[in-house]
Amino acid sequence: MQSVFLTVTISCLILFWLAVQHKRSVIVYITWAFIISSAAIAGFFVRFPASFALTLLGTAITILCCYKLLAHSKINMYLLLAIHLLRIPVEYLLFALFKAKMLPREMTFIGCNHDLFFGITAFVFLLTGIFYRKIFNFQIFRLWNIFGVCSVLIVVILGILSSPIPIQTIAFDQPNIAMLQFPYALLPNVIVPLVILSHILLLRNSITSKFQ
Numbered sequence: 001m002q003s004v005f006l007t008v009t010i011s012c013l014i015l016f017w018l019a020v021q022h023k024r025s026v027i028v029y030i031t032w033a034f035i036i037s038s039a040a041i042a043g044f045f046v047r048f049p050a051s052f053a054l055t056l057l058g059t060a061i062t063i064l065c066c067y068k069l070l071a072h073s074k075i076n077m078y079l080l081l082a083i084h085l086l087r088i089p090v091e092y093l094l095f096a097l098f099k100a101k102m103l104p105r106e107m108t109f110i111g112c113n114h115d116l117f118f119g120i121t122a123f124v125f126l127l128t129g130i131f132y133r134k135i136f137n138f139q140i141f142r143l144w145n146i147f148g149v150c151s152v153l154i155v156v157i158l159g160i161l162s163s164p165i166p167i168q169t170i171a172f173d174q175p176n177i178a179m180l181q182f183p184y185a186l187l188p189n190v191i192v193p194l195v196i197l198s199h200i201l202l203l204r205n206s207i208t209s210k211f212q
Contacts, residue, residue, distance in 0.1 A: 019079035040182035084122030102178035104171030145203040
């Protein structure tokens with residue numbers, strides 16, 4: 001399961017690099033992934049769970065920095081959409097972690113996580129866009145990106161509230177301990193921000209019609 005998760009994470013980074021072709025932004029993410037991985041492998045988040053919540057601040061800063069770096073860049077809409085296809089295997093990995101009692105039901109597709117829907121509909125947009133490029137300018141595509149960000153943020157909030165930290169308010173019987181360990185710590189700190197950033201870039205370029 002760990003090897004599959006690492007494969008998904010690396011695939012996400014590669015697709016992002018190919019979509020934006022911007023070396024500095026990719027280096028930012030690789031550096032952040034290395035920092036998170038090193039801390040998780042050392043067991044830092046397991047010993048100090050509250051510190052993991054603080055990494056989300058670093059993740060937010062990473063998203064902001066990369067967005068600014070890509071402010072005037074053209075992007076490949078198809079490759080950014082392909083990133084969202086990875087949400088499908090991620091959902092099944094989360095379900096496997098739930099079965100292993102490493103995270104709560106609320107974080108899976110049988111709970112409050114609707115990311116599977118966005119992974120499937122990303123494939124629909126991707127396929128439609130190949131034959132009918134104007135779909136990227138439609139209001140439904142813009143709304144899809146807005147609701148896609150909201151879906152991810154809901155899962156992030158559930159992940160925080162179910163983690164064994166002072167602000168935990170749900171899932172006391174089966175808390176979110178997976179995200180404190182390697183490689184699953186990369187989900188909220190690498191995969192999630194790339195998904196959010198790709199949504200934002202897709203939305204921006206849909207409005208400005210600035211895409212490849």
